[in-house]
Amino acid sequence: MQKIAIVTDSACDLTLETMKENDIHLSPLRIIYSHGxxxxxINITSEEVYNSLETEIPTTSLPSPKTCERVLSQIEAAGYTHVIAISVSKALSGTFNAFRLALEGHPNLTSTIFDSKIIGYCQGVIVLEASKMVQAGKSYEEILEYLPKARENVVGYYTLNTLEYLIKGGRIGKLAGAIGQFLHLKPIITMDKTGVYCSIAKVRGRKQSLSKLHEIIKEHLTEGKCKLWVLQGDALEEGTKFMENLRNLHNVVSVELTLVGAMSAAHSGRGMIGIAIQRVD
Structure with missing residues (x-):
């Protein structure tokens, strides 16, 4: 009899409570400061990252080998026979390979690593879909067959209040970033089919960027019913208002507000507003 464990990393932005409720096993990413x-x-929150940005912008790294090993050892000791690890986009992080190396040390576990080719709560939506299938009694093979469709049904868009942290983190060139800052450009960012960031629009000013994001959501809703999650990075008031403006749109099945994790906080800085969209068949 199969006993299936779902493993993911903290880039999925699911809360610890949600992961516990859905029996999802976490290998957290690392947030690295000069002092530790x-x-x-586990021991740092996005709020703590935001509060420290003026003094130091941390770097981020994949889950430690020690943590991956501990998680898999606990899974094996609990009698699980199969593992499905769902990683943040392989194009953005070495987490996929960290899972692969750790699983090689557990040959008694039948395992697969699924590259979500996405990041943030969109990744979390895929993880939750896999967990629901486990709870519904679906087989390991059935879940693996469904995961590519689950990925096709999810898309995310993000707009930032500042380009400062992308520039400092090396995500965009200093010259391009400086020009963008000078012109008050606010890019609308998504991820392409290969799992890398791409800009689909550049507008001037915060008001226009949120208006463009709202317009993109409405375009998706013309294609059918969707579940929506508004993602806010230290922008609770704006995020709440944005969410309320989506509630009564045609084809909205549900809409929720969620806070981004520490990893996203480190790279986007204060004021990120995003949307995770899941098409519902």
Whole structure:
């Protein structure tokens, strides 16, 4: 009889409570400061990252080998026979390979690593879909067959209040970033089919960027029913208002507000507003 464990990393932005409720096993990413190293969601929060940005912008790294090994050892000791690990986009992080190396040390576990080719709560939506299938009694093979469709049904868009942290983190060139800052450009960012960031629009000013994001959501809703999650990075008031403006749109099945994790906080800075969209068949 199969006993299936779902494993993911903290880039999925699911809360610890949600992961516990859905029997999802976490390998947290690392948030690294000059004074020490922390594990996302375990001993550091996004609020703590935001509060420290003026003094130091941390770097981020994949889950430690020690943590991956501990998680898999606990899974094996609990009698699980199969593992499905769902990682943040392989194009953005070495987490996929960290899972692969750790699983090689557990040959008694039948395992697969699924590259979500996405990041943030969109990744979390895929993880939750896999967990629901486990709870519904679906087989390991059935879940693996469904995961590519689950990925096709999810898309995310993000707009930032500042380009400062992308520039400092090396995500965009200093010259391009400086020009963008000078012109008050606010890019609308998504991820392409290969799992890398791409800009689909550049507008001037915060008001226009949120208006463009709202317009993109409405375009998706013309294609059918969707579940929506508004993602806010230290922008609770704006995020709440944005969410309320989505509630009564045609084809909205549900809409929720969620806070981004420490890893996203480190790279986007204060004021990120995003949307995770899941098409519902």
């Amino acid at each position: 190293e922390f594990e996302d969601k």
